[in-house]
Amino acid sequence: MRHIARFLAKTAGQLSRVLGRGGGTSIPGTLLMKLRPRTLQEMARELDQGIVVISATNGKTTTTRMISNIAQKSGFSYVTNASGANLTGGIASALLEKNPEDSFGIFEIDEAALPDLVNQLEPTIIILMNLFRDQLDRYGELETTLLKWAEMIRTLPATTKLLINADDPALAYLGALHTNVEFFGVGETQYGSSEIPHAADSLYCQKCDGALLFSQTTIGQMGHWKCQKCDLERPEPSYTATAITLKELKGAEFKVTTALSTTDIHLPLAGLHNIYNALAACAVCATVNISSSHIQEGLGSMRAAFGRNEVIDYQGLELLLLLAKNPAGANQNLKTVLLSQGKIHLAVLLNDRTADGQDVSWIWDVDYEMIFDRIASLSIGGDRAYDMALRFYYSGFPLDQIHIATKVKDLLSHLPTVAGSNGKVIIMPTYTAMLDLRSELSKAGTTHSFWEEK
Numbered sequence: 001m002r003h004i005a006r007f008l009a010k011t012a013g014q015l016s017r018v019l020g021r022g023g024g025t026s027i028p029g030t031l032l033m034k035l036r037p038r039t040l041q042e043m044a045r046e047l048d049q050g051i052v053v054i055s056a057t058n059g060k061t062t063t064t065r066m067i068s069n070i071a072q073k074s075g076f077s078y079v080t081n082a083s084g085a086n087l088t089g090g091i092a093s094a095l096l097e098k099n100p101e102d103s104f105g106i107f108e109i110d111e112a113a114l115p116d117l118v119n120q121l122e123p124t125i126i127i128l129m130n131l132f133r134d135q136l137d138r139y140g141e142l143e144t145t146l147l148k149w150a151e152m153i154r155t156l157p158a159t160t161k162l163l164i165n166a167d168d169p170a171l172a173y174l175g176a177l178h179t180n181v182e183f184f185g186v187g188e189t190q191y192g193s194s195e196i197p198h199a200a201d202s203l204y205c206q207k208c209d210g211a212l213l214f215s216q217t218t219i220g221q222m223g224h225w226k227c228q229k230c231d232l233e234r235p236e237p238s239y240t241a242t243a244i245t246l247k248e249l250k251g252a253e254f255k256v257t258t259a260l261s262t263t264d265i266h267l268p269l270a271g272l273h274n275i276y277n278a279l280a281a282c283a284v285c286a287t288v289n290i291s292s293s294h295i296q297e298g299l300g301s302m303r304a305a306f307g308r309n310e311v312i313d314y315q316g317l318e319l320l321l322l323l324a325k326n327p328a329g330a331n332q333n334l335k336t337v338l339l340s341q342g343k344i345h346l347a348v349l350l351n352d353r354t355a356d357g358q359d360v361s362w363i364w365d366v367d368y369e370m371i372f373d374r375i376a377s378l379s380i381g382g383d384r385a386y387d388m389a390l391r392f393y394y395s396g397f398p399l400d401q402i403h404i405a406t407k408v409k410d411l412l413s414h415l416p417t418v419a420g421s422n423g424k425v426i427i428m429p430t431y432t433a434m435l436d437l438r439s440e441l442s443k444a445g446t447t448h449s450f451w452e453e454k
Contacts, residue, residue, distance in 0.1 A: 029092025070298030
Protein backbone atom coordinates (compact mmCIF):
# COMPACT_ATOMS: atom_id res chain seq x y z
CA MET A 1 0.00 0.00 0.00
CA ARG A 2 2.85 2.38 0.82
CA HIS A 3 4.49 2.01 -2.60
CA ILE A 4 1.14 2.29 -4.41
CA ALA A 5 0.32 5.51 -2.55
CA ARG A 6 3.70 7.03 -3.41
CA PHE A 7 3.36 6.02 -7.08
CA LEU A 8 -0.09 7.60 -7.36
CA ALA A 9 1.12 10.79 -5.65
CA LYS A 10 4.13 11.14 -7.95
CA THR A 11 1.91 10.55 -10.99
CA ALA A 12 -0.42 13.33 -9.85
CA GLY A 13 2.52 15.74 -9.73
CA GLN A 14 3.67 14.76 -13.20
CA LEU A 15 0.16 15.22 -14.59
CA SER A 16 -0.09 18.64 -12.97
CA ARG A 17 3.01 19.81 -14.83
CA VAL A 18 2.02 18.16 -18.14
CA LEU A 19 -1.47 19.69 -18.05
CA GLY A 20 -0.11 23.11 -17.13
CA ARG A 21 -1.98 23.19 -13.82
CA GLY A 22 1.13 24.07 -11.81
CA GLY A 23 4.51 22.76 -10.78
CA GLY A 24 3.28 19.78 -8.78
CA THR A 25 4.96 21.14 -5.66
CA SER A 26 2.03 20.45 -3.32
CA ILE A 27 -0.49 18.17 -5.05
CA PRO A 28 1.61 14.97 -4.72
CA GLY A 29 2.09 15.46 -0.98
CA THR A 30 -1.53 16.43 -0.43
CA LEU A 31 -2.75 13.28 -2.20
CA LEU A 32 -0.20 11.14 -0.38
CA MET A 33 -1.41 12.43 2.98
CA LYS A 34 -4.97 11.54 2.02
CA LEU A 35 -3.94 8.01 1.10
CA ARG A 36 -1.55 7.48 4.03
CA PRO A 37 -2.10 10.07 6.79
CA ARG A 38 0.99 9.01 8.76
CA THR A 39 3.35 8.96 5.81
CA LEU A 40 4.94 12.30 6.72
CA GLN A 41 6.24 10.88 10.00
CA GLU A 42 7.41 7.74 8.20
CA MET A 43 9.40 9.66 5.59
CA ALA A 44 10.81 12.13 8.14
CA ARG A 45 12.21 9.33 10.27
CA GLU A 46 14.27 8.15 7.29
CA LEU A 47 16.41 11.30 7.68
CA ASP A 48 18.77 9.96 10.32
CA GLN A 49 21.06 13.03 10.35
CA GLY A 50 18.19 15.21 11.52
CA ILE A 51 15.80 17.87 10.27
CA VAL A 52 16.05 21.66 10.39
CA VAL A 53 12.87 23.72 10.07
CA ILE A 54 12.88 27.46 9.45
CA SER A 55 9.89 29.70 10.15
CA ALA A 56 9.39 33.46 9.96
CA THR A 57 7.22 36.08 8.34
CA ASN A 58 10.09 37.26 6.14
CA GLY A 59 13.23 35.45 4.98
CA LYS A 60 12.25 31.76 5.19
CA THR A 61 12.95 30.91 1.57
CA THR A 62 16.28 32.74 1.38
CA THR A 63 17.53 31.32 4.68
CA THR A 64 16.53 27.80 3.63
CA ARG A 65 18.47 28.27 0.41
CA MET A 66 21.50 29.58 2.35
CA ILE A 67 21.54 26.56 4.67
CA SER A 68 21.10 24.24 1.70
CA ASN A 69 23.97 25.84 -0.20
CA ILE A 70 26.28 25.55 2.79
CA ALA A 71 25.20 21.94 3.36
CA GLN A 72 25.98 21.14 -0.27
CA LYS A 73 29.46 22.65 -0.02
CA SER A 74 30.13 20.59 3.11
CA GLY A 75 29.06 17.30 1.53
CA PHE A 76 25.71 16.82 3.27
CA SER A 77 23.16 14.81 1.30
CA TYR A 78 19.91 16.62 2.00
CA VAL A 79 16.31 17.14 0.89
CA THR A 80 14.62 20.54 0.91
CA ASN A 81 11.49 22.32 -0.35
CA ALA A 82 13.38 24.61 -2.70
CA SER A 83 10.21 25.73 -4.50
CA GLY A 84 8.95 27.43 -1.32
CA ALA A 85 5.89 25.17 -0.93
CA ASN A 86 5.85 25.32 2.87
CA LEU A 87 2.55 23.78 3.96
CA THR A 88 1.97 20.09 4.71
CA GLY A 89 1.47 19.17 1.05
CA GLY A 90 4.69 20.92 0.03
CA ILE A 91 6.80 19.25 2.74
CA ALA A 92 5.33 15.83 1.91
CA SER A 93 5.98 16.45 -1.81
CA ALA A 94 9.63 17.31 -1.10
CA LEU A 95 10.10 14.17 0.99
CA LEU A 96 8.41 12.11 -1.70
CA GLU A 97 11.13 13.17 -4.17
CA LYS A 98 14.10 12.66 -1.86
CA ASN A 99 17.00 10.49 -3.01
CA PRO A 100 17.79 7.27 -1.15
CA GLU A 101 21.08 8.72 0.13
CA ASP A 102 19.46 11.89 1.55
CA SER A 103 19.82 11.83 5.32
CA PHE A 104 19.31 15.49 6.30
CA GLY A 105 16.19 17.65 5.94
CA ILE A 106 16.06 21.44 5.49
CA PHE A 107 12.52 22.81 5.33
CA GLU A 108 10.95 26.24 5.44
CA ILE A 109 7.54 26.12 7.11
CA ASP A 110 4.59 28.50 7.08
CA GLU A 111 4.09 30.27 10.41
CA ALA A 112 0.55 28.98 10.97
CA ALA A 113 1.44 25.43 9.90
CA LEU A 114 4.56 25.23 12.08
CA PRO A 115 3.08 23.69 15.28
CA ASP A 116 1.35 20.84 13.45
CA LEU A 117 4.32 20.10 11.19
CA VAL A 118 6.79 20.18 14.08
CA ASN A 119 4.66 17.54 15.77
CA GLN A 120 4.85 15.36 12.66
CA LEU A 121 8.44 16.00 11.55
CA GLU A 122 10.04 15.95 15.03
CA PRO A 123 12.88 18.27 13.91
CA THR A 124 16.25 18.38 15.64
CA ILE A 125 16.60 22.15 15.09
CA ILE A 126 13.91 24.83 14.88
CA ILE A 127 14.92 28.33 13.87
CA LEU A 128 12.51 31.22 14.57
CA MET A 129 13.59 34.37 12.74
CA ASN A 130 10.91 37.07 12.99
CA LEU A 131 7.19 37.77 13.21
CA PHE A 132 5.59 40.75 11.49
CA ARG A 133 2.01 41.58 10.54
CA ASP A 134 1.21 39.63 7.40
CA GLN A 135 -2.02 38.34 5.81
CA LEU A 136 -4.16 39.34 8.79
CA ASP A 137 -7.20 37.75 7.16
CA ARG A 138 -5.45 34.37 7.35
CA TYR A 139 -3.06 34.54 10.31
CA GLY A 140 -4.92 37.00 12.53
CA GLU A 141 -2.94 39.32 14.78
CA LEU A 142 0.61 38.44 15.86
CA GLU A 143 -0.60 37.38 19.29
CA THR A 144 -2.49 34.49 17.69
CA THR A 145 0.67 33.07 16.13
CA LEU A 146 2.72 33.75 19.25
CA LEU A 147 0.27 31.80 21.43
CA LYS A 148 0.40 28.83 19.05
CA TRP A 149 4.21 28.94 18.94
CA ALA A 150 4.40 29.16 22.74
CA GLU A 151 2.19 26.10 23.12
CA MET A 152 4.37 24.26 20.59
CA ILE A 153 7.60 25.18 22.40
CA ARG A 154 6.27 23.98 25.76
CA THR A 155 5.80 20.49 24.30
CA LEU A 156 9.24 20.21 22.65
CA PRO A 157 11.60 17.54 23.94
CA ALA A 158 14.80 18.80 25.55
CA THR A 159 16.79 17.35 22.64
CA THR A 160 15.23 19.79 20.16
CA LYS A 161 17.45 22.81 19.61
CA LEU A 162 15.80 26.22 19.33
CA LEU A 163 17.66 29.02 17.53
CA ILE A 164 15.88 32.36 18.01
CA ASN A 165 16.40 35.92 16.84
CA ALA A 166 17.27 37.87 20.01
CA ASP A 167 16.44 41.16 18.27
CA ASP A 168 12.73 40.33 17.93
CA PRO A 169 11.27 40.97 21.42
CA ALA A 170 8.30 38.63 21.09
CA LEU A 171 10.41 35.72 19.87
CA ALA A 172 13.12 36.29 22.48
CA TYR A 173 10.48 35.91 25.19
CA LEU A 174 9.47 32.53 23.73
CA GLY A 175 13.05 31.36 24.23
CA ALA A 176 12.48 31.36 27.99
CA LEU A 177 9.98 28.53 27.51
CA HIS A 178 12.64 26.00 26.46
CA THR A 179 15.91 24.83 27.99
CA ASN A 180 17.83 24.01 24.80
CA VAL A 181 17.95 27.44 23.16
CA GLU A 182 20.52 29.81 21.67
CA PHE A 183 20.10 33.28 20.21
CA PHE A 184 21.48 35.24 17.27
CA GLY A 185 21.35 38.98 16.61
CA VAL A 186 22.86 42.03 14.96
CA GLY A 187 25.39 44.05 16.97
CA GLU A 188 25.70 47.83 17.00
CA THR A 189 25.58 49.01 13.41
CA GLN A 190 25.58 52.26 11.46
CA TYR A 191 22.51 50.94 9.62
CA GLY A 192 20.41 50.94 12.79
CA SER A 193 18.29 53.75 14.16
CA SER A 194 17.34 55.07 17.58
CA GLU A 195 13.80 55.73 16.34
CA ILE A 196 10.98 53.19 16.35
CA PRO A 197 9.39 52.78 12.89
CA HIS A 198 5.69 53.66 12.85
CA ALA A 199 4.89 50.24 11.36
CA ALA A 200 6.74 48.30 14.09
CA ASP A 201 4.69 45.52 15.69
CA SER A 202 5.93 44.09 19.02
CA LEU A 203 6.48 47.18 21.15
CA TYR A 204 5.28 45.85 24.51
CA CYS A 205 6.77 43.31 26.87
CA GLN A 206 5.39 39.80 26.49
CA LYS A 207 6.03 39.22 30.19
CA CYS A 208 4.39 42.25 31.85
CA ASP A 209 2.91 44.40 29.03
CA GLY A 210 5.29 47.23 29.85
CA ALA A 211 6.56 49.49 27.08
CA LEU A 212 9.85 48.45 25.51
CA LEU A 213 12.79 50.85 25.29
CA PHE A 214 14.95 50.57 22.15
CA SER A 215 18.56 51.75 21.93
CA GLN A 216 18.70 50.50 18.32
CA THR A 217 16.13 49.37 15.78
CA THR A 218 17.08 47.61 12.56
CA ILE A 219 13.97 46.21 10.82
CA GLY A 220 10.52 46.93 12.23
CA GLN A 221 10.57 46.16 15.96
CA MET A 222 13.84 44.26 15.78
CA GLY A 223 16.89 45.68 17.53
CA HIS A 224 18.36 46.21 20.99
CA TRP A 225 15.58 46.45 23.56
CA LYS A 226 14.62 46.10 27.19
CA CYS A 227 11.40 46.40 29.17
CA GLN A 228 10.93 49.62 31.12
CA LYS A 229 8.79 47.88 33.72
CA CYS A 230 10.32 44.43 34.43
CA ASP A 231 13.67 42.68 34.02
CA LEU A 232 13.07 41.29 30.51
CA GLU A 233 15.67 42.42 27.99
CA ARG A 234 17.35 41.31 24.80
CA PRO A 235 19.26 38.10 25.57
CA GLU A 236 22.96 37.93 24.80
CA PRO A 237 23.34 36.27 21.39
CA SER A 238 25.62 33.28 20.86
CA TYR A 239 25.99 34.42 17.24
CA THR A 240 26.38 38.14 16.52
CA ALA A 241 26.74 39.98 13.21
CA THR A 242 29.34 42.75 13.59
CA ALA A 243 31.35 45.07 11.31
CA ILE A 244 28.51 45.21 8.78
CA THR A 245 29.13 46.91 5.43
CA LEU A 246 26.28 47.11 2.93
CA LYS A 247 27.64 47.43 -0.61
CA GLU A 248 24.70 49.12 -2.35
CA LEU A 249 22.74 46.49 -4.30
CA LYS A 250 25.79 44.28 -4.81
CA GLY A 251 25.83 42.52 -1.45
CA ALA A 252 27.29 42.88 2.01
CA GLU A 253 30.23 42.02 4.23
CA PHE A 254 30.12 41.25 7.95
CA LYS A 255 31.66 39.17 10.69
CA VAL A 256 29.97 36.39 12.65
CA THR A 257 31.26 36.61 16.21
CA THR A 258 30.87 33.86 18.80
CA ALA A 259 32.53 33.27 22.17
CA LEU A 260 35.22 31.19 20.46
CA SER A 261 35.70 32.59 16.96
CA THR A 262 35.13 35.30 14.37
CA THR A 263 34.28 34.44 10.75
CA ASP A 264 34.37 36.89 7.83
CA ILE A 265 31.38 36.60 5.51
CA HIS A 266 31.11 38.00 1.98
CA LEU A 267 27.48 37.85 0.88
CA PRO A 268 26.34 38.61 -2.70
CA LEU A 269 22.82 39.52 -1.56
CA ALA A 270 21.93 43.09 -0.64
CA GLY A 271 20.24 44.54 2.41
CA LEU A 272 20.30 44.33 6.19
CA HIS A 273 17.54 41.70 6.08
CA ASN A 274 19.92 39.35 4.33
CA ILE A 275 22.44 39.82 7.14
CA TYR A 276 19.80 38.37 9.48
CA ASN A 277 19.10 35.54 7.03
CA ALA A 278 22.79 34.70 6.69
CA LEU A 279 23.37 34.92 10.44
CA ALA A 280 20.52 32.47 11.02
CA ALA A 281 22.06 30.12 8.46
CA CYS A 282 25.45 30.41 10.19
CA ALA A 283 23.88 29.51 13.54
CA VAL A 284 22.21 26.41 12.10
CA CYS A 285 25.30 25.21 10.27
CA ALA A 286 27.60 25.77 13.24
CA THR A 287 25.15 23.78 15.38
CA VAL A 288 25.48 20.76 13.06
CA ASN A 289 29.29 21.17 13.09
CA ILE A 290 29.80 22.48 9.58
CA SER A 291 33.17 24.21 9.35
CA SER A 292 33.50 27.97 9.08
CA SER A 293 35.28 27.57 5.72
CA HIS A 294 32.28 25.74 4.26
CA ILE A 295 29.95 28.38 5.73
CA GLN A 296 32.02 31.10 4.05
CA GLU A 297 32.04 29.21 0.75
CA GLY A 298 28.32 28.48 0.85
CA LEU A 299 27.27 32.05 1.62
CA GLY A 300 29.84 33.55 -0.74
CA SER A 301 28.45 31.58 -3.68
CA MET A 302 24.79 32.30 -2.97
CA ARG A 303 22.31 32.93 -5.74
CA ALA A 304 19.10 34.70 -4.85
CA ALA A 305 15.98 32.62 -4.36
CA PHE A 306 13.29 33.28 -6.96
CA GLY A 307 11.83 36.74 -6.51
CA ARG A 308 14.09 37.62 -3.55
CA ASN A 309 16.91 39.89 -4.76
CA GLU A 310 16.76 37.92 -8.00
CA VAL A 311 18.23 39.56 -11.11
CA ILE A 312 16.73 38.57 -14.48
CA ASP A 313 17.80 39.75 -17.93
CA TYR A 314 14.76 40.55 -20.06
CA GLN A 315 15.42 41.71 -23.61
CA GLY A 316 18.46 43.68 -22.48
CA LEU A 317 16.74 45.09 -19.39
CA GLU A 318 18.10 44.16 -15.97
CA LEU A 319 15.17 43.38 -13.69
CA LEU A 320 15.75 43.22 -9.94
CA LEU A 321 12.88 41.42 -8.18
CA LEU A 322 12.32 42.32 -4.52
CA LEU A 323 9.36 40.42 -3.03
CA ALA A 324 7.29 42.86 -0.92
CA LYS A 325 4.31 41.27 0.82
CA ASN A 326 3.95 43.17 4.13
CA PRO A 327 4.95 46.54 5.64
CA ALA A 328 8.18 45.38 7.31
CA GLY A 329 9.48 43.59 4.22
CA ALA A 330 8.47 46.35 1.82
CA ASN A 331 10.05 49.06 3.97
CA GLN A 332 13.28 47.09 4.20
CA ASN A 333 13.34 46.67 0.43
CA LEU A 334 12.89 50.42 0.02
CA LYS A 335 15.81 51.06 2.38
CA THR A 336 17.87 48.61 0.35
CA VAL A 337 16.98 50.46 -2.84
CA LEU A 338 18.21 53.70 -1.24
CA LEU A 339 21.67 52.15 -0.94
CA SER A 340 22.04 52.55 -4.71
CA GLN A 341 23.03 55.76 -6.43
CA GLY A 342 21.01 57.86 -8.84
CA LYS A 343 17.44 57.70 -10.10
CA ILE A 344 15.55 54.42 -10.31
CA HIS A 345 12.89 52.94 -12.54
CA LEU A 346 10.37 51.31 -10.21
CA ALA A 347 7.52 48.87 -10.81
CA VAL A 348 5.14 47.88 -8.00
CA LEU A 349 2.74 44.93 -8.45
CA LEU A 350 -0.12 44.33 -6.01
CA ASN A 351 -2.35 41.24 -5.92
CA ASP A 352 -4.94 40.22 -3.33
CA ARG A 353 -5.21 36.49 -3.81
CA THR A 354 -5.25 33.94 -1.00
CA ALA A 355 -1.47 33.62 -0.81
CA ASP A 356 -1.10 37.43 -0.67
CA GLY A 357 -3.83 38.17 1.83
CA GLN A 358 -7.06 39.63 0.49
CA ASP A 359 -6.82 42.71 2.72
CA VAL A 360 -4.48 45.15 0.99
CA SER A 361 -4.77 47.94 3.58
CA TRP A 362 -1.19 47.14 4.61
CA ILE A 363 0.13 49.23 1.71
CA TRP A 364 -0.74 52.36 3.72
CA ASP A 365 1.86 51.33 6.33
CA VAL A 366 4.63 51.13 3.73
CA ASP A 367 6.82 54.25 3.58
CA TYR A 368 6.97 54.59 -0.20
CA GLU A 369 7.52 58.32 0.32
CA MET A 370 11.15 57.69 1.30
CA ILE A 371 12.05 57.07 -2.35
CA PHE A 372 9.78 59.58 -4.11
CA ASP A 373 12.65 61.89 -5.02
CA ARG A 374 14.63 58.96 -6.47
CA ILE A 375 11.94 57.67 -8.83
CA ALA A 376 12.64 58.30 -12.51
CA SER A 377 9.59 56.32 -13.63
CA LEU A 378 6.80 54.50 -11.81
CA SER A 379 4.88 51.58 -13.28
CA ILE A 380 2.10 49.88 -11.36
CA GLY A 381 0.47 46.52 -12.06
CA GLY A 382 -1.40 43.59 -10.56
CA ASP A 383 -5.01 42.78 -9.70
CA ARG A 384 -5.20 45.77 -7.33
CA ALA A 385 -3.10 48.16 -9.41
CA TYR A 386 -5.55 51.03 -8.98
CA ASP A 387 -5.45 50.68 -5.18
CA MET A 388 -1.67 50.99 -5.32
CA ALA A 389 -1.88 53.96 -7.70
CA LEU A 390 -4.27 55.64 -5.25
CA ARG A 391 -1.76 55.03 -2.45
CA PHE A 392 0.94 56.93 -4.39
CA TYR A 393 -1.45 59.66 -5.56
CA TYR A 394 -2.74 60.43 -2.05
CA SER A 395 0.87 60.77 -0.90
CA GLY A 396 1.53 63.47 -3.46
CA PHE A 397 3.16 61.51 -6.28
CA PRO A 398 2.18 63.15 -9.61
CA LEU A 399 -0.66 61.21 -11.22
CA ASP A 400 0.57 61.95 -14.74
CA GLN A 401 3.84 60.18 -13.90
CA ILE A 402 2.14 56.89 -12.95
CA HIS A 403 1.74 54.25 -15.64
CA ILE A 404 -0.83 51.54 -14.85
CA ALA A 405 -0.83 48.14 -16.56
CA THR A 406 -2.93 45.52 -14.79
CA LYS A 407 -1.64 42.70 -17.01
CA VAL A 408 1.96 41.57 -16.50
CA LYS A 409 2.55 41.20 -20.23
CA ASP A 410 1.53 44.83 -20.83
CA LEU A 411 3.71 46.06 -17.97
CA LEU A 412 6.76 44.20 -19.33
CA SER A 413 6.14 45.70 -22.77
CA HIS A 414 6.05 49.19 -21.23
CA LEU A 415 9.28 48.97 -19.20
CA PRO A 416 11.76 49.36 -22.13
CA THR A 417 10.03 52.61 -23.14
CA VAL A 418 10.88 54.24 -19.80
CA ALA A 419 14.11 52.47 -18.82
CA GLY A 420 15.70 52.18 -22.25
CA SER A 421 16.80 49.02 -24.01
CA ASN A 422 19.70 48.46 -21.61
CA GLY A 423 18.26 50.00 -18.46
CA LYS A 424 17.60 48.67 -14.98
CA VAL A 425 14.20 48.27 -13.34
CA ILE A 426 13.46 47.45 -9.71
CA ILE A 427 10.25 45.44 -9.35
CA MET A 428 8.48 45.04 -6.00
CA PRO A 429 5.68 42.46 -6.34
CA THR A 430 3.49 40.68 -3.83
CA TYR A 431 3.77 36.89 -3.78
CA THR A 432 1.30 35.83 -6.48
CA ALA A 433 2.19 38.89 -8.55
CA MET A 434 5.79 37.70 -8.42
CA LEU A 435 4.70 34.24 -9.62
CA ASP A 436 2.69 35.86 -12.45
CA LEU A 437 5.70 37.95 -13.43
CA ARG A 438 8.11 35.02 -13.40
CA SER A 439 5.63 32.91 -15.37
CA GLU A 440 5.58 35.54 -18.11
CA LEU A 441 9.37 35.81 -18.02
CA SER A 442 9.62 32.01 -18.18
CA LYS A 443 7.41 31.97 -21.29
CA ALA A 444 9.83 34.48 -22.82
CA GLY A 445 12.70 32.09 -22.07
CA THR A 446 14.52 34.45 -19.72
CA THR A 447 14.21 32.38 -16.53
CA HIS A 448 13.03 29.01 -15.23
CA SER A 449 9.73 28.10 -13.59
CA PHE A 450 9.72 28.49 -9.80
CA TRP A 451 9.18 24.76 -9.24
CA GLU A 452 12.49 24.08 -11.00
CA GLU A 453 14.44 25.75 -8.18
CA LYS A 454 17.37 23.70 -6.93
